Amino acid sequence: MMKVERAYKPEFEKYVPLEEWLETPREAREEMAECIVLRRDNLLLFSEEMLDLARWLTWETQTADIEKESATGLKYASKMYAAFFECAREPRKTSTFNIYDLPEVSWNGLGLLESGRIYPGQWFDAYFLAVITRDTDSMNTLGTFPVEIMRQSATTTDEVVYSLVEVFQSYHHREKDFPVKLNQTMKALLADGDDWSLDIGMGYLETFAALTTNAGFDFNEVLAKNLQCQEQYWMREKGQDIVPVCSFIPLQLLGMACMWHDCGNEVSVESDSLPRFLIDGRYFK
Template sequence: MTTTIARHDLSAGPDTERLADGLDEDLIEEIDDLETTAVLIDSAFSSARLSLSARCVADPRASAIETWESTVNALQLGSALFAVTGVQDGSVECRINRKLRTIPATGPMSTADAGTWLSAFWLAVICRDQDRMTQLSEIPLERLRSPEGSYDEYIYRWVDTLQSWWLRRPDLADKLIATIEASDPAVARIAPQDLLQAVLYPPINLFYHYVRNDRDGFAPALADALKLHKTYWTLNEDRAKDIDGSIALGPLAIACLAYDAEFPLDIESDYLPKHLLQRTWIGEFPT
């Protein structure tokens, strides 16, 4: 039997579509400017994620090509951010918004950190872009450490776990267990507890079920993750209106892995846009 987890009301309709169109127009200008200067590439990546969220409000099943374009733009900008911050001099060629662009190198930026890396990696997984997954996984962990100490240690263990899994490095099980232990609310002190428990930890739990090939336990864990996501984003009026809550990016990415591995996923939810989960648009145009 299929379990349906309804998304909280984000008032999809003409106003939301106009908002998404406006955000896309602004984003295209930001993308075009990158060929002159890349210092605001982190801002462009944030804009791309916001545009994707708006598209998913208006098009919760991701059945429109515009939603796929927003997903791909976010993927490309996230990967480009780490590409241009990984070199000091010269330029980097990146495909963004259907065009190969030559973007000046910036050298290290504080925003090219572990939290941003996770968003970029989730997008690469959702888009089934194995080349970008590899490029992101080859980034040295120390390069992703925030100089301000703005993250709990678990996030670096989590990145290390995902990189080790994708590159087939040893000790994956030990690293995943260390990640789970470090993300315990009694250990993690920086992330707000509600954010940690409802948004940040569920993808770790889902990945645990996935790598253990727990085909019976994955769907219930996914349902729990979506319910926690909904609880977090409806805790107060401001959150309930925030379009960032329109999709559960981390759970969606792990669900894509499970879907591709033919796990039974008897769950429907607009937090997991159907056509992103089921890779409907893959191959529509070069990513």
């Protein structure tokens, strides 16, 4: 097994205790049933809070109760993320969502693109969260979400980032030209050359290539390398005064580890950032 230690170490005793970091997302979880009916954007708000909850819970002692709390929050988040994107597919259409035991809600997508709420970064999180929770319906919803709609959003990004979405969607549909799209997007990321393209985008695709192709990559070695690389990226990006929370569970890398496991392979990378109970999907059967 390859043990990957996290470089970032929160000083809970010196600064903010772990219980305080957990307080807000736990309160959000308690308020979901009441507040999901109030406004459409709570679908996104609660998704993000449940991600924060799972990420901070990686610093707790991993008991069965903690694991179940994390997994349950992620299950709700997966459905809510997918519902939020579905609203934007046909903005004028009202869609009805039944998310587990939450009240039924009906929302349209008016204003989502104009306010910049739909963009590739959100899609990456939403899709791979669905992979982690083995939420096939949400994967299919996101796998068919038109990239052209993302391009209409007020939040824009480099063209290569949209191509990255297309790579994952191409594999989702098992399209024959997937390897071509993968190689072309890798080249475009290298040409783009900024830190995100080299450390995050290439990290996604290197790991995905090791997962999906016979290019000679060792999946576990590539996973371990990019786990460390991406943590360092977020530590630099956030600076010394802001906690790099998203590095506590890197959804895309964890999702690929889940895919590797579900194909019958061994994930030999051990890291608190890749919770084993999420890799083996024990709460998502």
